Amino acid sequence: MTHPRGRGARERIVAAAAALFEAQGITATTMEQIAASAPVSKRTLYAHFPAKDDLVVTFLRYVHELGLTAENALYDDEIPVRDRILAMFTVPVRGDGPVRGCPFTAAAIEFPDPDSPAHAYTRDRKHAFTIRIAELLADLGAEDPAGLAEQLAIVADGVSSRAMVFNDTGRADLGRAAAEALLRAEGI
Template sequence: MRHSKVRDHIVTTASNLFYSKGYNLTGINEIIKEAGIAKATLYNHFPSKEDICIAYLQSKNVTFTKDINAFVNEAAPGKDRIYALFEFLKLFFDQKDFNGCWCLNTYTEMPKENETVREEIQQQKNDFIDFIKELIVENHSQESDNENMMLARKIYLLYEGAISESKLHQNTWPIEASLSLCKKILE
């Protein structure tokens, strides 16, 4: 049974802790205490802490993908939808538990040897680049596929820089600066 109420509860609880405190600074004991379950219950649902981490990453990604899709679709087709990425980021930043990008954070916390987690993260980022590319294609589809990809990567880099640095400096200026730069290259 892949989806159970308890399982979802564990993922939600662990996700909040992993995201706000970090993966290595969150112990299993803290997760079960917060979730109000026994240790063996957790291990009945997940073979190891690493598996909870994967579930955490996937859960974050599902929500993110859904939310950002909905958000950009509220903007007018064209460049505004691309700019909306950064508006979305501002809302994200304003959330009281904002702690940057779960992917970058987790990638940093994991031992290099953990290829499972690394590949999950790389996949999510590549999916995000593809998502940006789609927005670009909608906007100026006269370019070659390769040029669209190049542009998508640049906007992706601006987004990533913005999320990392707004966290580090605890300020929105990186988001504003990235948006400004984004507008410049799309004009």
């Protein structure tokens, strides 16, 4: 196994931030904790990430690119299209701490300024998420794929939020049932 110091400083910082954000939340995690966990000096940390917002955006890209979100299922060509849509109603479990819900929503909440980089990146990801759902719904022949995609995205976001609030990944089953009802109503 490679010792953490064997990786580049930037990579260690992102990995440490991801672990701490997952365990403690974004706001509760200090840059000092991240530097200590990486391990890097605060000077090195700030050389790579001048502001916490910059690190949060990199963290969000990291979880997205690694496929650690419910959105990942929408791109799995091995699964039938309808099943991909329903698969997004699985709350990803990352670590053995409490259910954290959607990292993008958490970032938007913790960076409420709509113009902040973390909030803007979240908005872009949520928009891309809804567009992807609409593409899949169009493949299934939905009459109004954009409208139905927005409804399903709202249900998915609600599942993620309620799973976090109640610390219960089983909330996804209720969301999946609601999604199935929406799809049946559309004849899909």
